[in-house]
Amino acid sequence: MEELKRPTKRRGFYVKMRLLNKNGRQQDKNLCFKYYKWVLWFSLTLYFFSSYFINHKPIPLSKTRFTNSKSNHLSRALIESVNKTFLQHPTSNNRGSLRDLKIYVYALPSKYNTDWLSNQRCSNHLFAAEVAIHKALLNSDVRTFDPYEADFFFVPVYVSCNFSTVNGFPAIGHARSLISSAIKLVSSEYPFWNRSRGSDHVFVASHDYGACFHAMEERAVADGIPDFLKKSILLQTFGVKYKHPCQEVENVVIPPYIPPESVQRTLGKFPVTGRRDIWVFFRGKMEVHPKNISGRFYSKKVRTDIWRRYNGDRRFYLQRHRFAGYQSEIVRSVFCLCPLGWAPWSPRLVESVALGCVPVIIADGIRLPFSKAVNWPEISLTVAEKDVSKLGMILEHVAATNLTSIQKNLWDPSVRRALLLHDQDQEGDATWHVLRALSEKLDRSHSRSRVPLQSHVDT
Template identity: 45%
Template structure:
């Protein structure tokens, strides 16, 4: 009995698809203009209706970020990049901020990608806050409205809530400093904390050139009834499928994986774009967010979008009649999806296809570079123009403040790019340690009678004062306390008195010279009587000298201690640099986690 039903269902599918294909061949897919105000709005020209001033920010907020990772040009959040490029050469741009209707701040907050190409929004709030602090301190226009005449492009999964997980995004809410600004975002869901009233919902970015190369002849029959490629379960985050897409995708798979009307799979073939052009209906279910690039792809390829996302706010909803070109299915009705789609009258299907064939409809979903009339850039400007003129409530009274600059998670209040500054400071401090060493070495250098052609010795032990407890006592013995005083650039004074007797120690073996003849009077060719080290290897020795200090055992122990301290002196600068790098790495890691 089950086999018979399957056969009958297959025959129904074949006859339905054949009938639609036959209609297509007879009518050759004519286009149909959208009736009413929606069609007029799509073809509006924003030029002459508004003027936009583009802030010139330091390149660290945009161009340098893109140079670091060019993949940002092709991911579905790239609208922020292309909107910036468009406005720089757009006729609506004004260089006089006094005559501007709107102000645009070019910040690439989504261009921080993982190796897999997914954006990490953890730094985005600090980056946005930093940019707003910059424009509010360098220009007067933010402060007079607190951003009410400014717009920002925030194409994150959940817009200006800046998190890819809905629970975290709801917990965070929209960045407090953007509460009065107009947000241009891909996310749109009614009654959601991440969608602010007055926001302009835009389509995600889809590469126009890439899709253009995959176009097939318009008369190709649509032989696939329902098409979908994508995940049904997010195994890594929600293996049961009850939370991911609120269970809608899992319901599609469990109910229709064996249905011949449905061509659905997790595989993404190279003919993906061609297959969409051969399909009548293309499923556009929600994922972690309610929107996806499939909506753009379906419209561009003339495949009727089946939108499965309750309360979704679709792109340019005031201009595009989504009810007329798409099919809306409640998430709870997904198990009846086959019945819903097969019950749609053929005439209605063909009308939806004719509307989708309208060039204005397709153009409104794309961000081409260079821009073209009636494209998504112009639809954004049309949306901004429809908000003009600004209401008097936009402008604040003298001394009036509305926004709370200290609101939000503690992590958002940390300065952006602080990690790099900390690393630079630490490394500079580490390098500056070498400065006093050079000065001290000049004091501890051999006397003027030493060999002129010999390299000046460096005092590798002069990293700490003699009073420091960090080094051993033998290292402190090598340091002359008087030599640690700052050098004074005074003229040398001469005296007829004979220099006082001073002991010297050989750094190679620990032998102490404490003879009657002052060490300074010894010839340059003098060498250590124990190890044969030249005169330049001796350093002044401050402690009092005992009679047995040159005994073999005492001298051997002193030599071992000198070698240990010398090794510490060599390793300490390296340890400082490594520690600075570790601190920097830890800081950036914590930035990405929190």
């Protein structure tokens, strides 16, 4: 038999298949490698983009609201972690410093506040801080609708609104009874006043002698601070560096109210760095009435001395009568006199700063608002009441030496912002500084401390 021969291998086919198998496995490996490389690239890209947005666009604390106290703490911890980079580089006006402050605003019947706004002057005159602060708190991020988590309680009573006559004499004899009535109401309907004896309750006293609620110092001192307010916090325009019965209460010195809109309108027509063709400016009362022509009572005779000594001096632009457009005179002036009136403070102080005129403060011992935020010695001059006779010489010396430096500091927009109260609080504005001052008094918060507190004066 013919021997069966084993078929010879088809080496071409065999090699071809080996190559195909080898290439196939190689292609599979290449696909896997490409897939994993793509996943790795995508993951790294996502990681870096996420890191960038977290570090550069922190979650705004002002837009975060919580209702549950437990979730509040957890969420707040998460937000602070996410914003760690942002909070590590705070500015002087970092809103983060207010992130834990909570204020409850009592919803009082309208007879205590908004009814008086039918008179337009009530929200625009120099005492209108009580209105502006109330409006700002209603719109503020620090407002809480849960009184049990509040650090402070704001009692919105307007005592000067509609009670200041056009001639400028405030009639506020009703203030004590109106505030007392509001306190009786909140203490009967809520437990918060009684539990802290009012130490975490905040009121506004934007009058000549603040918490004493009278325009004349002798009467203000004689009446004193009402007993029902002695443990509370007063936001008041009155403040002095020496011991005075009308500031012997926990207080924050605030600026008198100047409508921000009026400042904006004036600066829209006259830039703060524009031409200043008035050297020294003052417009206002020099004497109260003919029976007081000596001026020895009003302004402690300071204004009368200014008038008698400098009225004929061409360097001084002194006017005794009202003028609706007087801000246009301030913005054209180099120096603006801010002498005391019935009380040490004056709205001219804010108007001068806001319009870039160097304020010349003539009020011995005055305590100025927000001294931690506004470097008063760098933006103003202080002249002792007894040195009014040397006023011309003092201002000439300043003009020849460091006037340019003072104006540079004064014209910083942050300085103007710090003294203006807005209906909607803005970071770095006057309301914001009020809130920051309150945040420094959290030891008075019942929700943070259960220990009975005693009043002390803010310095």
